Each structure stands twice: as C-alpha cells, then as structure tokens.
Amino acid sequence: AQSVTQLDSHVSVSEGTPVLLRCNYSSSYSPSLFWYVQHPNKGLQLLLKYTSAATLVKGINGFEAEFKKSETSFHLTKPSAHMSDAAEYFCVVSDPGAAGNKLTFGGGTRVLVKP
Amino acid sequence: GAGVSQSPSNKVTEKGKDVELRCDPISGHTALYWYRQSLGQGLEFLIYFQGNSAPDKSGLPSDRFSAERTGGSVSTLTIQRTQQEDSAVYLCASSSSPVNSYNEQFFGPGTRLTVL
Numbered sequence: 001a002q003s004v005t006q007l008d009s010h011v012s013v014s015e016g017t018p019v020l021l022r023c024n025y026s027s028s029y030s031p032s033l034f035w036y037v038q039h040p041n042k043g044l045q046l047l048l049k050y051t052s053a054a055t056l057v058k059g060i061n062g063f064e065a066e067f068k069k070s071e072t073s074f075h076l077t078k079p080s081a082h083m084s085d086a087a088e089y090f091c092v093v094s095d096p097g098a099a100g101n102k103l104t105f106g107g108g109t110r111v112l113v114k115p
Numbered sequence: 116g117a118g119v120s121q122s123p124s125n126k127v128t129e130k131g132k133d134v135e136l137r138c139d140p141i142s143g144h145t146a147l148y149w150y151r152q153s154l155g156q157g158l159e160f161l162i163y164f165q166g167n168s169a170p171d172k173s174g175l176p177s178d179r180f181s182a183e184r185t186g187g188s189v190s191t192l193t194i195q196r197t198q199q200e201d202s203a204v205y206l207c208a209s210s211s212s213p214v215n216s217y218n219e220q221f222f223g224p225g226t227r228l229t230v231l
Contacts, residue, residue, distance in 0.1 A: 034219075043119070044206065044222040090158065101146070101210070101218060102171070105158035 002027040002095045004106035012112040013081045021076040021109045023091030033074045034092040035065055044090070050074060086113045117141065119223035121207050127229045128197055136192040136226045140209030147190050148220060149182060153203035164190060197230045
C-alpha cells in the first residue's frame with residue numbers, strides 16, 4: 001500500500017520570497033512521484049514528476065523538487081513566489097508495482113501569496 | 116490540442132435521483148480514470164479503464180456507483196439514488212500507452228455535483 005502526507009494544509013508567503021511545500025510518501029516499491037497544481041475552478045495540471053532518472057527534478061513555472069529516498073520525502077520548492085502561484089498543490093504517488101497506474105494523492109497544500 | 120473534457124460542469128440534484136457524468140478523454144489515450152474530490156476525503160481513485168480490458172472498480176465506494184466506457188473512448192459515470200455524501204467534484208483523467216507509473220495523467224476540469 002502507498003500513502004502520501006503533505007505536512008502543511010496551508011502555506012502563506014510574500015511575493016518574491018521562497019516557497020517550500022513538504023511531502024512525505026510511503027510505498028512498497030520505488031515509486032513515481034508527482035506534484036500537481038490546481039488553480040481555482042481549474043483542472044489539475046502537472047508541475048513535475050520523478051521517475052528515478054534524477055533526484056532533482058525541475059518543473060514548470062520555476063518549481064523544482066528533490067527526491068530523498070532516505071527521508072522518503074519529495075518537497076517542492078520555488079526560489080521566488082509570484083502572485084499567480086496562489087493555488088492548491090498536491091503531492092501524488094504512483095506505485096509501479098500496482099497495475100493501472102492509480103494515483104494516490106496527498107491532502108493538498110493551499111498556497112496564499114501576499115503582495 | 117483538445118484536452119480532457121467533462122460535462123456537465125455543474126450538476127445539482129435531489130437526494131434519491133440518478134445522475135450521469137460524462138468524460139471525453141484526449142483522442143488516442145487508451146487509459147481513462149475517474150477520481151472524486153471531496154472535502155472530507157480529499158482526492159480519491161474511483162475506477163480505471165484500459166482499452167477493452169475489464170475495468171478496475173476497486174475504488175468505487177458503493178454499488179450505487181457504476182461506469183461505462185463505450186468504444187474505448189467516452190466514459191459515463193452513473194450514480195444511482197444519490198445521497199448527500201456523494202456531493203463532490205468528479206474528475207476524469209486520461210493517459211497514453213503504455214500505461215505505467217511514469218505516464219502523466221491529464222485531468223479534465225471536473226463536474227461539481229451537489230446533492231440537496
């Protein structure tokens with residue numbers, strides 16, 4: 001069985017300051033990990049994914065995440081927040097040992113960006 | 116190009132009525148997924164279709180929920196005798212083959228279901 005824990009349900013940052021969204025996972029196998037973003041009344045959009053090729057993954061809009069197996073973590077960061085980053089972010093795990101690539105979602109972190 | 120589309124975008128129904136939610140996946144995507152996003156449960160997997168294989172229904176919460184995928188393309192999620200706890204946003208996603216854990220799932224905008 002796999003699970004994902006997002007350690008913060010809400011994060012508030014000032015525009016231009018760094019963003020850190022924390023995620024820990026549990027998986028029986030070497031997992032694939034994703035970060036998705038959901039803007040208000042919009043669908044989920046993929047930010048980045050880890051598929052074992054490199055532990056530091058760069059995504060869209062200046063986001064990146066680092067896979068740390070020893071810590072079972074996949075934290076998402078951005079050096080400088082922009083107002084358009086205000087959204088809900090989901091850390092997601094896919095278990096390659098399970099058929100069908102069903103995704104297991106974390107509880108989400110809602111990001112507020114203050115001007 | 117066209118993404119995943121879902122209809123209706125919003126649906127309000129009375130308790131006990133049946134509802135049908137529709138999903139049009141990206142053309143050529145053989146895998147189709149339904150997820151539910153609710154306040155109490157977060158985002159959870161419901162059902163998965165892959166080509167002409169039997170669907171994986173392991174996430175369906177009760178036998179009031181069913182889904183079909185006709186012709187390997189459009190899918191319909193049906194909820195019979197709706198209950199207030201069925202109120203949620205129902206998300207559809209599709210992905211290309213081969214279906215493995217590396218493939219991105221592309222999500223539709225969702226259908227917001229409200230059961231009064």
